[in-house]
Amino acid sequence: MIEYYAGAFTKEESLGCLNLFIRKWFESRYKELTPPQRYSLKLIHAKHNILITAPTGSGKTFSAFTTVLSELMNMSLQAKLEDKVYCIYVSPLRALNNDIYRNLTMPLEEIYRDITIPINRITVGIRTGDTTAAQRAQQLRKPPNILVTTPESLAILINSERFLPNLKDVKYLIIDELHELASNKRGVHLSLSVERLSSLIGHDFVRIGLGATLSPLENAARFLVGYSGGKERDCYIIDATWDKKLDFSVVCPVKDIVSAPDQIVENSVYNMIDRSIKANRTTLVFTNTRSGTERVVYNLAKRFKYGDEIAAHHGSLSRETRLGVEDLLKKGRLRCVVSSTSLELGVDIGTIDNVVLIGSPKSVSRAVQRIGRSGHSFNDVARGEVVATSRDDLIECTVMLDAARKRHLDTFTTPMNALDVLSQHIVGMTQNRQWAVDEAYEVIRNSYAYHELKREDFLSIVRYLAGMYVGLESRRVYGKIHYDEKSGMMQKTGIAKLIYYLNLGTIPDEVSVDVLTEQNQWIGSIQEEFLARLKTGDVFVLAGKPYRFEHSRVMKAYVTPAPEQIPTIPPWYSEQLPLAYELALEISRFRGEFAQEVGMSLKQNAAAYRAVFTRKDWSGSILEGMPMDNYARNSAFNYFAEQLLLSGVVPSEKLMLIERTHDDEGERNMVIFHALYGRRINDALSRIFAIMVADKYDVDVAVNISDNGFVLVTGADFELRRGDIERLMADLSNTDVEDLLKRNIKRTEMMKRRFRYCAARSFMILRNYKGYKISVRKQQVSAQILLKAVEDMDPDFPILKETYREILEDVMDLPRARRVIADLMEGTLKYRIIDSNVPSPFSHIMITFGESDVIMMADRRKHLRELHRQVLRKIKEMNK
Amino acid sequence: MKLDNDLEIVDGLPILYVRRLDAIVCSDLHLGYEGVMAERGYLLPKVNLKRIKRVIKQASEKTSATRMIIAGDIKNEFGKVHFEEYNEFRDLVDFVRLELGINAVTLVKGNHDNFVDRIRPGLGIEIFQSEALLEGILFFHGDGMPQTKGFGAMVMGHVHPAITLQTYIGVREKLHCFLYGKSRGGANVVVLPALNYFAQGVGVNMEDIGEMAPVFRSMINADSMRAIAVSDGETLDFGTIGQLRSLGEQ
Secondary structure, eight states: OEEEOOSOOOHHHHHTTSOHHHHHHHHHHOSSOOTTHHHHHHHHHTTOOEEEEOOTTSOHHHHHHHHHHHHHHHHHHTTOOOSSOOEEEEOSOHHHHHHHHHHHHHHHHHHHHHOOSOOOOOOEEEESTTOOHHHHHHHHHSOOSEEEEOHHHHHHHTTOTTTGGGGTTOOEEEEOSGGGTTTSHHHHHHHHHHHHHHHHHTSOOEEEEEESOOBOHHHHHHHHHOEETTEEOOEEEEEOGGGSEEEEEEEOSSSOTTTSOHHHHHHHHHHHHHHHHHHSSOEEEEOSSHHHHHHHHHHHHHHHOOOTTEEEEOTTSOHHHHHHHHHHHHTTOOSEEEESSTTSSOOOOOOOOEEEEESOOSSHHHHHHHHTTSSSSTTSEEEEEEEOOSHHHHHHHHHHHHHHHTTOOOBOOOOOSOHHHHHHHHHHHHHHOOEEHHHHHHHHTTSGGGTTOOHHHHHHHHHHHTTTTSOOTTHHHHSSEEEETTTTEEEEOTTHHHHHHHHOOSOOOOOEEEEEETTOOEEEEEEHHHHHHOOTTOEEEETTEEEEEEEEETTEEEEEEOTTOOOSSOOOOTTSOOOOHHHHHHHHHHHHHHHHHHHHHHHHTSTTHHHHTTOSOOTTSTTTTSSBOHHHHHHHHHHHHHHHHHHSOOOBTTEEEEEEEEOTTSSEEEEEEEOOSOHHHHHHHHHHHHHHHHHHHTOOEEEEEETTEEEEEEETTOOOOHHHHHHHHHHHTTOOHHHHHHHHGGGSHHHHHHHHHHHHHTTSSOSEETTEEOOHHHHHHHHHHHHHHHHHHOTTOHHHHHHHHIIIIIISOHHHHHHHHHHHHHTSSEEEEEEOSSOOGGGHHHHHSSEEEEEOOSOHHHHHHHHHHHHHHHHHHHHO | OBSSSSEEEOTTSSOEEEGGGTEEEEBOOOBTHHHHHHHTTOOOOSOHHHHHHHHHHHHHHHHOOSEEEEOSOSBOOSSSOOHHHHHHHHHHHHIIIIISOOOEEEEEOOTTOTTGGGTOTTTOOEEESSEEEETTEEEEOSSSOOOOOOOSEEEEOSSOEEEEEEOTTOOEEEEEEEEEEEOTTSOEEEEOOBOOTTOOOEETTTSOGGGTOGGGTTTOOGGGSEEEEEETTEEEEEEEHHHHHHHHHO
């Protein structure tokens, strides 16, 4: 059973479980038990599975390790401690592993000073991709009692014939930063490794999950413990998230962010960060993207003459650089460190007394997590500021912090029955030994992420791996497994071992391309796939400014500044997270309520409304109690006033605004849907509309998708009229949208990218073959070849099926998109169509940012004839 | 689509019909591709030969040709004859001769066709080492320079020509195409699209095909060639490569 544990244990009850040496050491170091420790010491001692969520600095990790050390110490004193692994600690972050290693070896040193009799000492070892061959050999000779590792290295270890015997007596498994794993395929991959381990060693172990809070916690616990023989394993949940006090608010760099020129806003943002750094001892700045991090560090250094006292920290930096920065932080030598997201997780970085977020982190949980990095102990107040960089950002961050105060959290879902991850593990399992397929199926179903896996889906993957889909003789050689359908047995093939080691993992390869001006000044980076879509003359926004794309040369894109131009194509960053649904709804609700207030003010004082928004006294306004400064309140007011004055309507949770407009040159018609539901829902909604339009009118339709809504783009020849939109809305009521999407997802560009991801995860295309790295471009070409071939061969091919599943369930949020459509049909959500010559203020963000895709008309021959007509017309115009 | 009185694109197919020889012409089949890819770690379903047979059958039905000419690269591996290549080669020739009743099969060897002579015995096909002048029309693969002089028309493959196009709203298409035009010496020139199912095509309006095919360095001005796309049963004349190129640069 999964349940919250009520009632903490007393200090004596907790410490009474501990080995005397450990207890003595603990009491000499800490006066108090932290909130998680009041539960964990006793519960782990009693061998219960537990999930602990708490902010950083709450002694969360130690709440798990104290008991483990105590049990190992008991064994050591009884001379029962052997050279075996008793505890495995897994974290998604290598950086975290070094900390844990230090944090375990130091207390052990101190404890052993008190022990004079000769005993076997508890040993700790790290095993990651960075571990050298010599260290690995050493670990094989003398396995550490506590093994600190990553999900990928664990997957390799359980396939190591020589190391596996050392894992036979594992008693504890600790999974740290569980919130970073429970919602993605990396975590799903880990969950199968854990079930395989349990099956390989023939017994269960105590599972301990640590993380920041997430909702629903019950599902996070299920993800941690899984099932045993069809029965859910027991787990206690301890939620100590809210025991740390948070103090935060949104600050706006200028009095009115709506009318201030970009340059002024930018200057003020940097001045604010500088003031914040100078007013505190150590400041941690979060920027959301890696290029943003570089830009902020560069600007701070240039503008305020900072030297070595500020540093950058993000995933693209070398390991040495990152460790160096972490070390300087711990020693208190840095005034400021700027991070993309890499310091969000629990790396030990010493005492931070101030956190600055530039731009929205897109989810309440993330905001809480980041701000929680300040203040050393759980008794301190965590302080943070969120600097709004645009008007939409300002509204989003304000509502986000307000939601954090009310403890409203975003929900997560675990990818279920992912067939690509499953492929990897079946290859791994056959490397271990021969399996009857049904026996393997039972092991796999112990994972929460596969508990409902259909047997036929499982078998389809077995057949796929055996290469049964290719009519080649050589599949017996080149298949990833052997499968004998008659006996139902599967076993390894010779070539699969190396493929498994070199291609294991779930994170797709991506390549970023530097963007430079013709004078070779670096502006930022874009993804290779985005570059592939750019044509000369396209305008896109990078680092807050529009640029015109000129040409590209070997992994470099050259641009010229294009101030004041409306972008023709939105840039897209896969590292940018989608806005959480719950937060999106709260923003919509806020829009509705605040628009009413602003509308009233405008009525009272329409002529001189500019005087209204510079007020200092906000009593009576709904902004009064919101976590924001007065500049932010002024700006919010003005933003809403402009939208009302220019278009007469503010979209809200009860009203979807649909805006018909076009670009400057009149080459593209646009219909902008103000649908603030977050990108996952808009990913579905936008394509549903686009497919319907493409099919009904036989046109190609492009979409821009963002958190705040989506845009349907058509060429100059076709315009959706008011009546067309109304008819579309009416057609929605008798359309099976899920079926519509499923049938047409193959017409999208997204399909190509996602198929590459899934094909790589299922070893259908390889990232590394016989030791040679295969470039992303080559992978993409192979993926396209394969996609075409398997689509022709079998529309239900398992890897195709997984691609559809990933798109419909992980990328999109179809159930909620259907809810939005139902609301539209029932009339609880109304829509209003307006025509505007210039896109309204609320729509700017949807044109300048987001992911783009194209849905082509279904009739291929007609599409080609249309393309032909367009090209010939353009050639004619060119020759005039 | 008729190119002139003698040469004709079989509508919607990557196949040329030559009236004077009553022959269908194709190139770049790369048989055995899936077997070769398996050795590189990719298990592809076997679809190439199936599709090639379908296309040739359609062309045969439309033209009732009595002869088939392959302008090079019937197979894929450079260094050897892979057993999948051998099987598929035999399978295709049997199909063309026995099922379609096209008895005269001519192969002009391409750069991938090393050692095909070893397969020939028993197949009854005619093989030319690098070029064949048949009734005034020169057939050669295109990887080198033709040695024969005095031909009125030239048919080649090797380039895998395709055009890359993009619309205002960002639809991107790559379409396999024929190239048709005149050499500097005044001969008619046809470059055949690849018949291989997996071929990606080389964007002739984006890249310099002179790097692949030396005839485009001296004998023929690539930009003067017309690109005629064949895809999904459509045959569409997109005008010259030069114009398509400047359209992309606008």
